[in-house]
Amino acid sequence: xxxxxxxxLPKNGQTMTDKVDDLRGDVVPAIKKAVSRxxxxxxxxxxxxxxxxxxxxxxxxxxxxxxxxxTRRNPATALAIAAACGxxxxxxxKALTPSRD
Numbered sequence: 001x002x003x004x005x006x007x008x009l010p011k012n013g014q015t016m017t018d019k020v021d022d023l024r025g026d027v028v029p030a031i032k033k034a035v036s037r038x039x040x041x042x043x044x045x046x047x048x049x050x051x052x053x054x055x056x057x058x059x060x061x062x063x064x065x066x067x068x069x070x071t072r073r074n075p076a077t078a079l080a081i082a083a084a085c086g087x088x089x090x091x092x093x094k095a096l097t098p099s100r101d
Contacts, residue, residue, distance in 0.1 A: 071078040
């Protein structure tokens with residue numbers, strides 16, 4: 001039995017090589033497909049992030065224009081709002097900062 005196994009080694013080796021080649025032939029396209037999908041997903045993510053950044057930039061510009069227009073129409077009220085916000089921010093910082101005692 002041992003001699004038949006030893007005698008079949010070249011044949012078995014060739015069969016294993018053929019199987020490895022077949023697997024390699026199957027794996028390479030699968031890897032390329034996976035890489036392509038990952039690149040596509042990356043591009044879509046970058047596009048989505050760019051779109052969100054653009055929307056945020058537009059919203060900030062609109063808010064800035066709105067605040068400036070309100071301030072021009074109501075300067076005294078805008079000043080009072082700014083002072084109240086400053087006082088509130090100061091009180092919050094003072095309350096959250098540990099004392100040095």
